[in-house]
Amino acid sequence: MELKAKAFKYGDDINTDYIISGKYKFKSNDMEVMAVHAMEELDPDYYAKMKPNGGFLVAGTNFGMGSSREQAPLVLIHSSTKAVLAKTFARIFYRNAINTGLPVVECDTDLIDDGDELVLDLTGGVLRDVTKGIDIAIKPLPPVMAQLLADGGLVEHFKKHGGFAL
Amino acid sequence: MSAISGKTIAEKIFSAHSGTDAHAGDIVIADVDFVMGQDGTSPLAIRALQNMGVDAVFDSKKVALVIDHSSPSPIEGVSALHTMMREFGKLTGAKVYDVGCGVCHQLIPENGHVVPGDLMVGCDSHTCTYGALNVFSTGVGSTDGAAAMASGKLWFKVPETMKVTYNGALKPGVFSKDLILYLAGQIGADGATYEAIEFDGPVIDELSVEARMTISNMAIEVGAKAGLMKADAKTLAWFAGRGEKTPNPVGPDADAVYVRELEIDASTIGPQVAKPHAVDNVSLIEEVEGTPIAQGFIGTCTNGRLEDLKIAASILKGRTVHPDVRLIVAAASKQIYLDAMEAGYIQMLVKAGAAVVTPGCGPCVGTHNGVPSDGENVISTANRNFKGRMGNSNSFIYLGSPATVAASVIEGKITDPRKYFEGGEA
Numbered sequence: 001m002e003l004k005a006k007a008f009k010y011g012d013d014i015n016t017d018y019i020i021s022g023k024y025k026f027k028s029n030d031m032e033v034m035a036v037h038a039m040e041e042l043d044p045d046y047y048a049k050m051k052p053n054g055g056f057l058v059a060g061t062n063f064g065m066g067s068s069r070e071q072a073p074l075v076l077i078h079s080s081t082k083a084v085l086a087k088t089f090a091r092i093f094y095r096n097a098i099n100t101g102l103p104v105v106e107c108d109t110d111l112i113d114d115g116d117e118l119v120l121d122l123t124g125g126v127l128r129d130v131t132k133g134i135d136i137a138i139k140p141l142p143p144v145m146a147q148l149l150a151d152g153g154l155v156e157h158f159k160k161h162g163g164f165a166l
Numbered sequence: 167m168s169a170i171s172g173k174t175i176a177e178k179i180f181s182a183h184s185g186t187d188a189h190a191g192d193i194v195i196a197d198v199d200f201v202m203g204q205d206g207t208s209p210l211a212i213r214a215l216q217n218m219g220v221d222a223v224f225d226s227k228k229v230a231l232v233i234d235h236s237s238p239s240p241i242e243g244v245s246a247l248h249t250m251m252r253e254f255g256k257l258t259g260a261k262v263y264d265v266g267c268g269v270c271h272q273l274i275p276e277n278g279h280v281v282p283g284d285l286m287v288g289c290d291s292h293t294c295t296y297g298a299l300n301v302f303s304t305g306v307g308s309t310d311g312a313a314a315m316a317s318g319k320l321w322f323k324v325p326e327t328m329k330v331t332y333n334g335a336l337k338p339g340v341f342s343k344d345l346i347l348y349l350a351g352q353i354g355a356d357g358a359t360y361e362a363i364e365f366d367g368p369v370i371d372e373l374s375v376e377a378r379m380t381i382s383n384m385a386i387e388v389g390a391k392a393g394l395m396k397a398d399a400k401t402l403a404w405f406a407g408r409g410e411k412t413p414n415p416v417g418p419d420a421d422a423v424y425v426r427e428l429e430i431d432a433s434t435i436g437p438q439v440a441k442p443h444a445v446d447n448v449s450l451i452e453e454v455e456g457t458p459i460a461q462g463f464i465g466t467c468t469n470g471r472l473e474d475l476k477i478a479a480s481i482l483k484g485r486t487v488h489p490d491v492r493l494i495v496a497a498a499s500k501q502i503y504l505d506a507m508e509a510g511y512i513q514m515l516v517k518a519g520a521a522v523v524t525p526g527c528g529p530c531v532g533t534h535n536g537v538p539s540d541g542e543n544v545i546s547t548a549n550r551n552f553k554g555r556m557g558n559s560n561s562f563i564y565l566g567s568p569a570t571v572a573a574s575v576i577e578g579k580i581t582d583p584r585k586y587f588e589g590g591e592a
Contacts, residue, residue, distance in 0.1 A: 013355055013356070013444065015552050017550070017552040017553075017554060017555055018552065018553070018554075021532065021554050021559075022206070022235075022531040022532040022533060022554075022555065022557070023532045023533060023537075023554070023557045025206055026205065026206050026235060026236040026243075026244050026247070026531075026533050027241065027243040027244060028243050028247075029209045029210065029213060029247065029250075041552075041553050041554045041559055061356060062355060062356035062359065062389065065355055065356065065389065066291060066386075066550065066552065067290075067291045067550075068207060068289055068290055068291040068293075068305040068306060068307050069206060069207065069307075070207065070210050070289075070307040070308040070309060071210070074210075088356065088359065090356070090359060090389060091359060091360050091389065091391055092291060092305050092306060092307060095306065095307060095310060096307035096308075096309070096310070099307060099309040099310060100307075100309060142193070142323070144193050144321060153309070154214075154309045154310065154312075154313055155214050155217045155218050155309060155312075158218045158220075158313060158316065158317075159217075159218055159219060163316075163317050163319070164195050164313070164317065164319055164320075164321060166193070166195065166321055
């Protein structure tokens with residue numbers, strides 16, 4: 001699977017309240033409605049910037065810290081975020097992203113600037129910064145998670161195998 | 167890591183629940199003893215179950231849904247999600263704790279759904295609270311929760327463990343909230359990511375079970391998967407009369423391998439305050455004293471227990487909340503609410519000027535019950551102070567102990583609570 005889009009760069013310790021605020025997440029189960037508020041606390045224009053052509057959310061350390069809300073990866077998916085690239089991720093968000101089918105990639109995001117054109121080949125494990133003309137090393141997913149992502153998330157894995165088959 | 171080395175609490179609980187000789191770093195599929203969801207997360211879990219084609223839970227006695235985050239419902243969208251939860255309860259037999267019962271993290275242990283030695287997951291990040299009760303409990307998302315509700319199993323990476331030992335003794339006016347805020351300030355919001363923490367030492371031994379829960383509750387605020395403590399006589403006494411399950415206490419081996427060990431002298435710690443907009447933005451109370459506040463909040467899964475209300479009432483008894491300040495109080499459960507009325511704490515708080523709201527999460531999650539106005543400062547006993555957390559991005563949240571909040575609402579500014587305690591320094 002090859003993903004191609006622009007980088008939208010943000011900082012460290014982005015918590016799930018910033019990805020989708022509690023004041024919205026309780027109101028609806030419809031993620032298309034909620035997605036317009038994605039990342040609103042940090043960047044009110046996130047949805048407008050990301051939605052038309054898709055993009056990579058590029059961040060620093062501890063992305064997705066805080067609450068267990070699965071609305072966080074879901075609103076990113078529904079705002080056409082193709083993948084999240086960060087130096088490190090918080091544990092629950094990382095699992096939720098894989099379970100819902102949002103690719104998450106650990107890499108040295110200091111090498112990437114806002115607006116860079118990126119190509120991510122998840123199968124081959126290659127991230128290329130086309131603007132800078134460099135390949136960036138990415139940390140491979142643990143095999144269990146690679147299998148879940150390959151199955152299309154945990155729901156699809158359960159449907160396919162009738163339970164855990166890891 | 168050698169297979170013959172001793173085991174941590176986490177390694178022992180995962181070994182017992184996966185039928186393997188589990189060590190840190192191993193991936194295991196483990197049996198879970200209980201699965202919980204709340205009203206912000208259960209609707210997505212129910213949808214995930216529907217998408218899986220599953221219409222039953224693995225054991226209706228081992229699944230509960232709690233309506234606490236936005237309860238009673240403030241708007242029709244939430245009402246519809248609550249209805250979805252109640253219908254799921256009727257369909258599957260899973261227990262639904264409805265409006266007024268309280269916060270999930272109080273209700274699950276209070277009703278004996280978990281006991282020492284158990285492994286449980288909850289669709290809420292503060293599920294780590296029951297680590298204080300020797301339960302390996304951790305927060306998961308709705309889809310993981312759905313998989314666990316369907317199968318009674320979940321996959322886990324067995325975590326490495328960091329050991330935090332609190333030595334010395336707490337000074338008057340200093341509480342378990344100050345101990346965990348201090349740790350957050352020391353190691354940061356990702357200081358224990360992917361790890362379990364074992365909290366130990368004479369200070370932990372001295373704390374009540376309730377006060378211990380405050381510490382484990384905030385393990386997630388340093389990124390930890392669990393915040394575990396040993397079960398002692400106090401723990402076992404706390405569980406007496408709470409359900410039919412038999413506790414199976416699990417302690418670490420003497421030669422357990424820790425990824426890191428941290429020793430903290432509690433005698434040197436004063437009241438701590440986390441400043442906006444991060445839980446690890448911690449300072450001594452002296453540095454923020456005098457900061458004007460417009461609202462105080464005492465409650466939540468962190469500090470909404472009887473002992474917390476008692477401390478607040480002891481300070482506010484016969485005094486009044488500053489005229490420019492609102493004080494909101496929410497007991498963590500209906501039982502605590504009743505006990506606090508029986509003891510007279512609620513009356514003392516109300517007479518002092520508090521507005522008591524329904525047992526539940528209250529204004530902590532920004533849906534209702536006290537959304538601050540633009541530019542206002544709030545002092546709260548909650549566990550998070552992220553921008554917008556209480557429903558307004560233009561307000562500022564400070565976190566402290568119930569004593570700090572009570573002392574502050576009297577004066578209308580952040581106030582050192584030690585002057586209300588014998589031997590206090592302030």
